[in-house]
Amino acid sequence: MLRNLILMLLGAVIGITGVVATTPVVEADEQFIPMLVYRTGPYAPSGIPVANGFRDYYTMINNRDGGINGVKITFEECETEYNTKLGVECYEKLKNKGSTGASLVNPFSTGITYQLIPKASVDEVPILSMGYGRTAAADGRVFKWVFNFPTTYWSQASAFIRYVAQQEGGEKNLKGKKIAHVYHNSAYGKEANPTLQALSKKYGYELVLLAVDHPGQEQKATWLQIRRAKPDWVFMSGWGVMNQVAIKEAASIRYPMDHFVGNWWSGSDADVVPAAAGAKGYKSATFHSPTSDYPVHSDIIKHVYGGDMSKAKKNSFGEVLYNRTIVNAMFAVEAIRTAQAKYGNRALTGAEVRWGLENLNITENRLKEMGMEGFTKPVKVSCSDHETGGPIIIQQWDGSKWNIVSDWVSPIREVVRPMVEKAAAAYATENGIKPRSC
Amino acid sequence: MEIISFLNLVFVNPLVEIFSYPIFFAEVVISGLLTGVMYSLVALGFVLIFKASGVFNFAQGAMVLFAALNLVGFIEQGFPIWLALLLTIIVMIILAFLIERFMLRHLINQEDIILFMATIGLTFLLQGFGETLWGSNVKPLDLGIPNQSFEVAGLLLNEFDLFAAGSGAILVGVLAVFFHYTRIGRALRAVADDHQAAMAVGIPLKTIWIIVWSVAGFVGLVAGIMWGAKSGVQFSLSLIALKALPVLILGGFTSVPGAIVGGLIIGVGEKIAEIYWRPLVGGAIENWFAYVLALAFLLFRPQGLFGERIIERV
Structure with missing residues (x-):
């Protein structure tokens, strides 16, 4: 009985102090951001x-x-x-x-x-x-x-293609090139696919889509396919461990790292740590200085x-x-x-x-x-x-830090914006939303 | 027309590709075998504990993470690698002792499901405690294992993968000898067959459990080193347990050779499926295909390839 009472009191004390410790005191002139x-x-x-x-x-x-x-x-x-x-x-x-x-x-x-x-x-x-x-x-x-x-992801994907075109000596040189998209098999990872497909039709490059399942700890099959397909460029939409393993696998099949470009969620400091020297040369998109x-x-x-x-x-x-x-x-x-x-x-x-x-x-x-x-x-x-x-701007890992290696690259708005409007209109129809007049 | 196209994707195109590019196919198979050994390393930990105590240790993945976190943590503290390895082994033995003292001892003769639930709790404890102790950042693990790729007859091989496969093979050999030719090994098997009978003939159940959890911890450490060197040591290491499940289903929960053969079959099977049958469903099939493969085997051998056939009167 006494033991139960002590436990109850202890629980109450922990509960009360816990609430006090975690709940911010918000006054009228304070702006709350979750x-x-x-x-x-x-x-x-x-x-x-x-x-x-x-x-x-x-x-x-x-x-x-x-x-x-x-x-x-x-x-x-x-x-x-x-x-x-x-x-x-x-x-x-x-x-x-x-x-x-x-x-x-x-x-x-x-x-x-x-x-x-x-x-x-x-x-x-x-x-x-x-x-x-x-x-x-x-x-x-x-x-x-x-x-x-x-x-956005679509703008980013289009800017990546523009960057590739710049590296290859112009948009006309995209024709016949092979570009692989290695992506996290999730709503996030798939976002860039429609843009890359639309631009593939416009510029005539071959697009290879390779999905990697969560969490991406094992990617040998994906990188064997890269080794066989020999894409000129690889674009990656990864997150978490998927990035680290992908960079390591790319190095292990000797893929030229300066032609391997991650999106802005595939270019953090943690992503290049496990591959160490093997990550040298790896690039990623970003929209701010590293x-x-x-x-x-x-x-x-x-x-x-x-x-x-x-x-x-x-x-x-x-x-x-x-x-x-x-x-x-x-x-x-x-x-x-x-x-x-x-x-x-x-x-x-x-x-x-x-x-x-x-x-x-x-x-x-x-x-x-x-x-x-x-x-x-x-x-x-x-x-x-x-x-x-x-x-966007491209950063590159030199083995110890990220460096900016490109000028700012604009997205291909004339392709992306109509796609955005079409997708938004479809969403509006599906959800009974009347678009605002702007 | 669509049916013909579908049949082509299932039966014709993959075979055409395999026979058109045999060297690439060989590379896929070798890659699958090497990956399979890595799966086996994780599966072995499950088998050891299940074999000796009948407990399906859900926490094996967390033990892999915990061991790797400790190893990297000690190295980061400035300990030489050999000492860090030794300290990690000691930590895993202490962990085994604590598990026996505070978890298993209180659950003797309880239903299997209760023991299983306890290991789920242990999973969260080890994940949380490990990260609290050593942090959640990605930690590089470099033990000096060579990691260069080289070509042999057009096949690209990687030194690290070969090293991992070799380590796995040695570990399995040692465990097989341990189980079959040592007194402790025989005692382990006796405990696995019947707790009460083993105790009746004087086998110390508690000691046996500490030993087997320690060995599972050591196997977890080896798996943690191999997987951690690939991806860095981080939380997701604990998720590789999911890769071991189809291996166990296929190989049987009580067989060390089963864990190895199961791992190899799953490794090769999922790679072939992902590469040659990917166009059928758009890719990323290897995770669930491993389970399909394992379940397909179960239709013919419910106890797994090497598992013990259990016949009970009902």
């Missing part, structure tokens, strides 16, 4: 730098500026393990937190994004799926609540880590995915700032932040003010264009 993270599970090596990047940028804004125009940012992490079901549960758990509910949500998973799209308009929580998610959401007339700027020598980084070191670089490094500081999340968090903060200009410097609702996202205009000057000049490209979102068709 964080769907994956610090555990098979995709944790990619999820950790992402989560750390968000946390550090928001903390830096709070510590350096006192928040966004005086409105502090609060955030709460919820572990998704990159699992769509858990991601939806996290969203449901966090969407009403804070005095005004969730400002916006960054799912950081294409699967979770797909599931949240129908919910976003009902809950009035905008989704910012930066460079992932449903590509058709680029058509803001149909997808009012979803944003995928600065660029280095950490910008003023924004100095501010993070100063205002988040108190000048302690070694502590920052232990928290993924400066890694590719960390840098990408700095860009993502900056977009979120600037959207809130944009919305504040219209609605006032207070905690905003999701609907108000959505307006901010749709009217976001980050110029070169603004990037410079934020210490990000040259770190990424300007973005101007509009009612009809939630993607902006931003360019």
Whole structure:
């Protein structure tokens, strides 16, 4: 009896302190941003730098500026393990937190994004799926609540083909070439296929599609097919362990690494670690610099880590995915700032932040003010264009670090945009959505 | 017309390809055999524990991860490789002791399903504890095993794959000798046949369990080294247990040679299916094809290729 009583009391104490420790105290002038993270599970090596990047940028804004125009940012992490079901549960758990509910949500998973799209308009929580998610959401007339700027999988795939054309001496030289797409066998991995197929018809290259099942620990069959097909270029849409194994297998069949290009989710620091020297020459697309020598980084070191670089490094500081999340968090903060200009410097609702996202205009000057000049490209979102068709840039692994090795490469908009509009129109028809007039 | 096209994809095109490019086919088979040995390494851990205690150890994949995490962790702490290996083996023995003391001892004579459920719990414990201890980042594992590719008669071979296959073969040989020609091995088999009878003739059940879980931990370490060297040591190592399941179904849960032969058949079968029958369904079939292959065998031999046929009166 006494034992049970002690256990009950212990449980109550743990329960109460647990709640106090994990529930942020949100006041009226605080802007709440939910964080769907994956610090555990098979995709944790990619999820950790992402989560750390968000946390550090928001903390830096709070510590350096006192928040966004005086409105502090609060955030709460919820572990998704990159699992769509858990991601939806996290969203449901966090969407009403804070005095005004969730400002916006960054799912950081294409699967979770797909599931949240129908919910976003009902809950009035905008989704910012930066460079992932449903590509058709680029058509803001149909997808009012979803944003995928600065660029999408389809734009990326088309920019990759343009890059190949540049390397091969012009678009006419694409004819007769063979390009393989090694992709994660999931909604995410398949996203680039329609674009690559459409461009294959346009330019006359042969496309070889090779799917790799989750998680991608074993890929011998895939790379034997690459060895037999001898493609001139390999494009990869991988994630997590799939990337690491693919790079290692490519090296093991002696595929020329400088003709092996990953998409922007296949070019992190973790991806090249197991292959070590074998990864030298491997390339990937990106839309920001891989280095950490910008003023924004100095501010993070100063205002988040108190000048302690070694502590920052232990928290993924400066890694590719960390840098990408700095860009993502900056977009979120600037959207809130944009919305504040219209609605006032207070905690905003999701609907108000959505307006901010749709009217976001980050110029070169603004990037410079934020210490990000040259770190990424300007973005101007509009009612009809939630993607902006931003360019990509190619980075290459030299054995110890990533280096930028190309100019900015624009997507082939005249091919991609009609495809986006067609897919969006089909989605609108299927779901009974009346497109907005923009 | 569609039926003809379908029949072509099933029966004609693959065979035409195989006979048109025999060297490539040989490369596919060799690659499948080498991959199969890697599967066998994981399957062996399952077999050892099932053979000795009748427990299907769901945590074997997590043990592979846990062993590899400890090894890399010790190396990162600055220990020389030989010492890191030794320390990891000691950790796995301690783990076996703790499993016996805090899990198995309390479940003697319980239903198999209860023991199975306990190992599911152990899986989460090992994954969480391992990552808490050593972190979730991808950790490179380089023990100096050669990793160059070379061609022999047009076949591309990789030194690492051959090394892994050799290690697997040696491990199996040692285990086979251990089971058949040592006192402990005989005791292990006695325990596997009947717990109570084994205890009645004086075989110390608890000691046997510690030994067998330690050996399974060592096998997990070898598997962790081989797989970890390919992908880096990270959480997904624990998922390779899924690759071992069809091997076990095929080879039988109680047979060491079964784990090896099953691994080879699954390895070769899935590679051939993925490469030659891929156009039929659009690719990425090797994961589930392994199960189809295993289940097809079960139609003819329900106990697996080398499993013991169990006849019970009902």
